[in-house]
Amino acid sequence: MKTVACYSIKGGVGKTASAVNFSYWSAHQGHRTLLIDLDAQGASSFYFRVRNPSKKNWAKRFFKTYEQLLDQIKQSDFNQLDILPAHHSFRHFDTLLAEHGGKTNRLRKVLKGLAVHYDVVIFDCPPSISLLAENIFAAADLISVPMIPTTLSQRTFGQLLDFFDQQGYSQDRIRPFFTLADGRKQLHRDTAATLRKAYPLFLEQAIPHSTYVEKMGLHQAPIDLFAHNSQANRCYQALWQEIASALNLNHPSS
Numbered sequence: 289m290k291t292v293a294c295y296s297i298k299g300g301v302g303k304t305a306s307a308v309n310f311s312y313w314s315a316h317q318g319h320r321t322l323l324i325d326l327d328a329q330g331a332s333s334f335y336f337r338v339r340n341p342s343k344k345n346w347a348k349r350f351f352k353t354y355e356q357l358l359d360q361i362k363q364s365d366f367n368q369l370d371i372l373p374a375h376h377s378f379r380h381f382d383t384l385l386a387e388h389g390g391k392t393n394r395l396r397k398v399l400k401g402l403a404v405h406y407d408v409v410i411f412d413c414p415p416s417i418s419l420l421a422e423n424i425f426a427a428a429d430l431i432s433v434p435m436i437p438t439t440l441s442q443r444t445f446g447q448l449l450d451f452f453d454q455q456g457y458s459q460d461r462i463r464p465f466f467t468l469a470d471g472r473k474q475l476h477r478d479t480a481a482t483l484r485k486a487y488p489l490f491l492e493q494a495i496p497h498s499t500y501v502e503k504m505g506l507h508q509a510p511i512d513l514f515a516h517n518s519q520a521n522r523c524y525q526a527l528w529q530e531i532a533s534a535l536n537l538n539h540p541s542s
């Protein structure tokens with residue numbers, strides 16, 4: 289089982305849009321895929337038309353046993369794609385993790401039991417660098433970081449690299465990619481070029497600014513469903529392919 293986080297310290301950069309399209313393409317390739325919506329906002333659950341569970345204080349039990357996770361998993365409208373929807377109690381994840389000794393391996397541990405059920409697990413993460421984020425860093429084989437090519441994004445990305453350095457984590461799993469990229473803007477082009485030079489692990493494929501990404505909310509669906517021939521759709525498919533290759537995820541039918 290391979291785990292991919294869609295993560296950034298920054299909000300509104302395309303984590304959810306990426307998690308939804310990555311999950312779709314992973315399942316489309318034939319991998320048994322689970323999308324875990326870790327963000328109390330529940331945006332990726334919404335995109336896949338999956339209702340949030342009504343369970344009280346669900347976050348309190350989330351890290352206890354994988355059987356409880358299995359119990360909350362819902363099928364999506366797509367073959368091979370299941371969703372573990374968000375819950376409003378997920379906003380307490382950091383407090384709850386702190387109360388249990390601030391351990392950073394709880395997510396990794398509880399997911400172990402899912403390995404017989406899934407080939408790929410994708411996390412849609414909330415925007416913060418917190419105890420939950422540290423659990424995500426410990427659990428993820430690859431941390432995909434959508435990044436708008438601007439100065440502030442560059443600064444925030446530097447903070448993430450520094451954090452990994454301070455904690456003694458290996459930075460190799462951090463794979464950023466450009467999103468909301470506008471090739472007509474000199475600043476975007478220059479920042480992208482500088483960053484690619486400074487950080488060789490950037491994924492090649494960028495996601496352009498696209499109205500079809502914005503329309504995912506309207507259609508409550510991955511882009512392929514309503515804009516198959518769009519550039520944004522091709523870019524997401526290619527970006528997922530790059531991630532799958534980086535993880536040595538072979539095509540199940542090949």
Ligand SMILES: Nc1ncnc2c1ncn2[C@@H]1O[C@H](COP(=O)(O)OP(=O)(O)OP(=O)(O)O)[C@@H](O)[C@H]1O
Binds near residue numbers: 329415
């Ligand atoms: N490539 C893109 N082109 C145009 N709009 C985009 C693109 N990527 C994301 N958006 C839009 O930007 C907004 C934020 O995107 P999204 O929800 O995926 O970001 P996020 O990082 O998950 O945000 P949050 O931190 O709130 O969870 C949404 O309205 C989305 O439609």
Ligand SMILES: [Mg+2]
Binds near residue numbers: 303304305327331413
């Ligand atoms: Mg989001």
